[in-house]
Amino acid sequence: MRMKVQLSVNGRNIEGEFEPRTLLVDLLRDELRLTGTHVGCDTSQCGACVVHVNGRSVKSCTILVAQTQGSQVQTIEGLADGEKLHPLQAAFKEEHGLQCGFCTPGMIMSSVDLLNRNPDPSEKEIRDWLEGNLCRCTGYHNIVKAVQTAAKNMRN
Amino acid sequence: MYKFNYQRPNSVEDALALYKTSDDPKFVAGGMTLLPTMKLRLAQPSDLIDLSCVADLSGITETDDTITIGAGVLHADVAASKEVDRRIPALSNLAESIGDPQVRNRGTIGGSIANNDPAADYPAGVLGLNATVVTDRREIMADDFFTDMFETALLPDEVVVSVRFPVPKRAAYVKFPNPASRYAIVGVMVAECDSGIRVAVTGAGPCVYRFTEMEEALNKEFSPQVTGEIACEPDGLNEDIHASAEYRAHLVGVMVRRAVAAAN
Ligand SMILES: Cc1cc2nc3c(=O)[nH]c(=O)nc-3n(C[C@H](O)[C@H](O)[C@H](O)COP(=O)(O)OP(=O)(O)OC[C@H]3O[C@@H](n4cnc5c(N)ncnc54)[C@H](O)[C@@H]3O)c2cc1C
Ligand code: FES
Ligand code: FES
Numbered sequence: 001m002r003m004k005v006q007l008s009v010n011g012r013n014i015e016g017e018f019e020p021r022t023l024l025v026d027l028l029r030d031e032l033r034l035t036g037t038h039v040g041c042d043t044s045q046c047g048a049c050v051v052h053v054n055g056r057s058v059k060s061c062t063i064l065v066a067q068t069q070g071s072q073v074q075t076i077e078g079l080a081d082g083e084k085l086h087p088l089q090a091a092f093k094e095e096h097g098l099q100c101g102f103c104t105p106g107m108i109m110s111s112v113d114l115l116n117r118n119p120d121p122s123e124k125e126i127r128d129w130l131e132g133n134l135c136r137c138t139g140y141h142n143i144v145k146a147v148q149t150a151a152k153n154m155r156n
Numbered sequence: 157m158y159k160f161n162y163q164r165p166n167s168v169e170d171a172l173a174l175y176k177t178s179d180d181p182k183f184v185a186g187g188m189t190l191l192p193t194m195k196l197r198l199a200q201p202s203d204l205i206d207l208s209c210v211a212d213l214s215g216i217t218e219t220d221d222t223i224t225i226g227a228g229v230l231h232a233d234v235a236a237s238k239e240v241d242r243r244i245p246a247l248s249n250l251a252e253s254i255g256d257p258q259v260r261n262r263g264t265i266g267g268s269i270a271n272n273d274p275a276a277d278y279p280a281g282v283l284g285l286n287a288t289v290v291t292d293r294r295e296i297m298a299d300d301f302f303t304d305m306f307e308t309a310l311l312p313d314e315v316v317v318s319v320r321f322p323v324p325k326r327a328a329y330v331k332f333p334n335p336a337s338r339y340a341i342v343g344v345m346v347a348e349c350d351s352g353i354r355v356a357v358t359g360a361g362p363c364v365y366r367f368t369e370m371e372e373a374l375n376k377e378f379s380p381q382v383t384g385e386i387a388c389e390p391d392g393l394n395e396d397i398h399a400s401a402e403y404r405a406h407l408v409g410v411m412v413r414r415a416v417a418a419a420n
Contacts, residue, residue: 001161001162003162019159020159020160020161020162021158021160042192042195042196043192043196044188044192044259045336045337047256047258050258056232056261057261058258058261058262059258059259059262062188062191062192062262063191064162064187064191064204066162066164066206067164067187067206067208069164110257110258113257114257129257131255131256131257131338132255132256132257132258132259133256
C-alpha cells in the first residue's frame with residue numbers, strides 16, 4: 001500500500017505517494033536531500049532530528065509522513081533569509097554554541113520554538129526546554145549562552 | 157519498521173469499524189511510545205489506525221466540579237491550559253514534567269494511560285485524583301483501570317475518549333525523574349478528594365498503586381511529619397540499573413513527604 005500525501009516543506013509544496021512506514025525524517029533527508037536534519041538515535045531521545053510541524057517542534061524520526069498530511073513543515077534549511085542567518089544561527093556561531101555540529105540543527109529548531117513562545121526565557125527555562133536535545137561536545141554552556149544572546153537580539 | 161497499512165478515520169465509529177476489518181490493527185495517537193517500539197521491531201501491527209483526527213477525542217471542558225480532558229489532548233496542551241492550571245495545578249505540573257517539549261508536543265493523555273508504562277506520570281495523576289476513564293462504550297473508575305504492568309481494563313478494540321477528573325480540594329504531584337528520559341523513578345500524586353486523601357505511586361512498582369497505609373495516616377493528620385511514621389517496604393518494588401528496590405522504597409517516602417508539603 002502506498003498513500004498520497006501532500007504537505008509543505010519550507011514553503012515548497014510536496015506531493016507524492018509514500019509507504020505508510022516512511023518517517024518524516026526519511027522524506028526530508030533521502031528524498032528532498034534536506035540533510036541538515038540529523039538522526040542521532042533510534043530511541044526518540046536525542047533531538048538531532050527536531051523540525052517544526054505546524055509551528056510546533058517535533059522529532060521528525062518519530063512521526064510518519066502520513067501523519068503530516070496537509071501540514072506546514074519547517075527545517076533548519078528554511079530558517080535563514082537568503083544569506084542572512086536567523087538570529088539563533090548567528091548567535092550559535094557568535095557564542096561558539098557548537099563543536100562537531102551534529103546536534104546543532106535540532107538545538108536551533110528547538111530553541112526557535114522556545115523563543116516563539118517565550119521571548120525572554122531564564123537560564124533555567126532554556127535548560128529545561130532543551131531537555132530533549134543531547135549534545136556530546138559542548139557541555140551545553142555555550143548553547144545556553146547562544147540562546148540568551150539570540151533572545152536579546154530578537155527582542156531589540 | 158515492518159510494513160503496515162495506515163488509516164486516519166474522523167470518528168470513533170469509523171475507527172472501530174476499521175479495527176474490525178483489519179488483521180492485527182493498533183490505534184496510534186501521538187506515536188511517542190508506539191513508533192519507537194515499531195522502529196525497534198518490537199511491535200508489528202498490520203494496520204495503524206490514527207486517532208488524531210477524531211474530533212470527539214479533542215478538547216478540555218470544565219463543569220463546577222470536574223475537568224474533562226479529551227484522550228487526544230497533547231501533554232503540551234494540558235500543561236498550557238489555563239482551566240487545568242486554575243482548577244488542578246497538580247495536573248498541569250504533571251503534564252509539564254513529562255519527557256521533553258517535543259514529546260509533549262506529540263504525546264497524548266489517552267496514549268499514556270492506554271499504554272500504562274510502570275514509570276509513566278499520568279497513571280499516578282489519574283489514580284491519585286480518582287478520575288474516571290470514559291471509553292467508546294463505558295466508564296471505568298481509575299481504581300479498576302490500571303490492572304498490571306502495561307495492562308489496563310481496556311478491551312483490545314476499546315477507544316479511550318476522555319478522562320474526567322473531579323476537582324480536588326488540594327493536590328500535588330512530585331517526581332524523582334530519571335535524568336535521561338524524565339520518566340519517573342518514583343512519582344507520587346497526593347490529593348484530598350471528597351472521599352478523603354489519596355496517594356498514588358508510579359515508577360516504584362510494576363504498576364501504579366495506591367499507598368493505603370499512608371492514606372490512612374494522612375486522613376488523620378495531613379502533615380509532612382506524619383509521612384515519616386509510615387514504613388515503605390522494598391518488597392515487590394522495581395529494581396534496575398537506575399535504582400534498587402530499597403532506594404525506590406526510600407524515594408517513595410521522600411516523594412510523599414514533598415507532595416504533602418506542596419499540597420498543604
Ligand atoms: C524520549 C521520551 C521520553 C518520555 N518521557 C516520559 C515521561 O517522562 N513520562 C511519561 O509519562 N511518559 C514519557 N514518555 C511517553 C510519552 O508520554 C508518550 O506520549 C505516551 O506514553 C504515549 O502517548 P502517545 O499519544 O504518544 O501514544 P501512542 O504511542 O500513539 O500509543 C501508545 C499506546 O496507546 C494506545 N492508544 C493510544 N491512544 C489510545 C486511545 N485513545 N484509546 C485506546 N488506546 C489508545 C495505542 O494503541 C498504543 O498501544 C516519553 C516518551 C519518549 C519518546
Ligand atoms: S533521531 Fe534521535 S530523537 Fe530523532
Ligand atoms: S556539538 Fe557535537 S554533539 Fe553538540
